[in-house]
Amino acid sequence: MKASTLRRHASIEPKGAGVVLSALHPAYRGARSMFPSRVFDPDEVGRVLKDGHQSRKIGRTVLKGARRGWPIFTLTLEERATCPRTCAVWGACYGNNMQAAERITPGDELEATLWREIAALQAAHPRGFLIRLHVLGDFYSAGYVEMWARAIATFPALHVFGYTARSPFDEIGRAVLELAAADWGRFAVRFSGWRGASRGAVVVDTPADTDHVICPAQTGGTDCCATCALCWHSERTIAFLKH
Numbered sequence: 604m605k606a607s608t609l610r611r612h613a614s615i616e617p618k619g620a621g622v623v624l625s626a627l628h629p630a631y632r633g634a635r636s637m638f639p640s641r642v643f644d645p646d647e648v649g650r651v652l653k654d655g656h657q658s659r660k661i662g663r664t665v666l667k668g669a670r671r672g673w674p675i676f677t678l679t680l681e682e683r684a685t686c687p688r689t690c691a692v693w694g695a696c697y698g699n700n701m702q703a704a705e706r707i708t709p710g711d712e713l714e715a716t717l718w719r720e721i722a723a724l725q726a727a728h729p730r731g732f733l734i735r736l737h738v739l740g741d742f743y744s745a746g747y748v749e750m751w752a753r754a755i756a757t758f759p760a761l762h763v764f765g766y767t768a769r770s771p772f773d774e775i776g777r778a779v780l781e782l783a784a785a786d787w788g789r790f791a792v793r794f795s796g797w798r799g800a801s802r803g804a805v806v807v808d809t810p811a812d813t814d815h816v817i818c819p820a821q822t823g824g825t826d827c828c829a830t831c832a833l834c835w836h837s838e839r840t841i842a843f844l845k846h
């Protein structure tokens with residue numbers, strides 16, 4: 604497959620400023636998406652875990668490294684509603700520019716649905732599969748992180764990668780940190796804003812603003828996550844150019 608066909612959207616090059624909400628906007632104040640009609644209960648969608656091909660810059664199947672051939676899936680939750688108020692991009696969340704995305708309502712129903720879908724993926728892809736957490740949204744409770752811990756322990760083919768805006772020092776973030784520390788190969792979740800040498804994800808205005816490796820998909824070095832693999836292959840902190 605030609606690499607450029609992996610991604611539904613043509614480019615993830617920085618395009619300048621996206622939509623930034625004022626502090627008076629109802630979505631800003633109410634900790635919600637700008638697009639409430641795009642928030643769905645799990646039983647309103649066919650699957651909560653979407654094929655990576657449907658997400659900007661992810662890709663359908665890993666094409667590089669030891670995980671070549673593994674399918675990639677994504678989970679999208681409601682931005683702001685599931686995120687810490689301390690998020691550095693609360694008003695500038697890129698969900699503001701993603702009207703079409705299906706956001707899934709968090710809670711017990713989501714977790715039960717996830718469990719069933721992960722079990723089905725384990726059966727269908729026993730060699731391995733990846734789930735990207737979260738295209739939008741974040742870990743919303745310590746219990747939700749615990750569900751992922753149980754899933755990692757139960758389904759050996761499950762591998763997770765992604766980012767969180769939680770603080771590694773609050774209850775939810777600490778649970779994420781412990782899970783990542785226990786087995787980075789299975790749960791490669793980075794802390795946004797962490798500027799240390801490893802396991803962080805930082806946003807910068809220009810390449811000159813950082814010594815960290817810049818997401819190669821933003822610099823033309825690769826097409827998408829499926830052709831890159833850096834996020835799960837390496838523990839190095841990664842810099843992302845502000846969109």
Ligand code: SF4
Nearest residue numbers: 818820828831833834
């Ligand atoms: S560094 Fe690679 S794997 Fe990580 S987000 Fe960028 S393209 Fe995807």
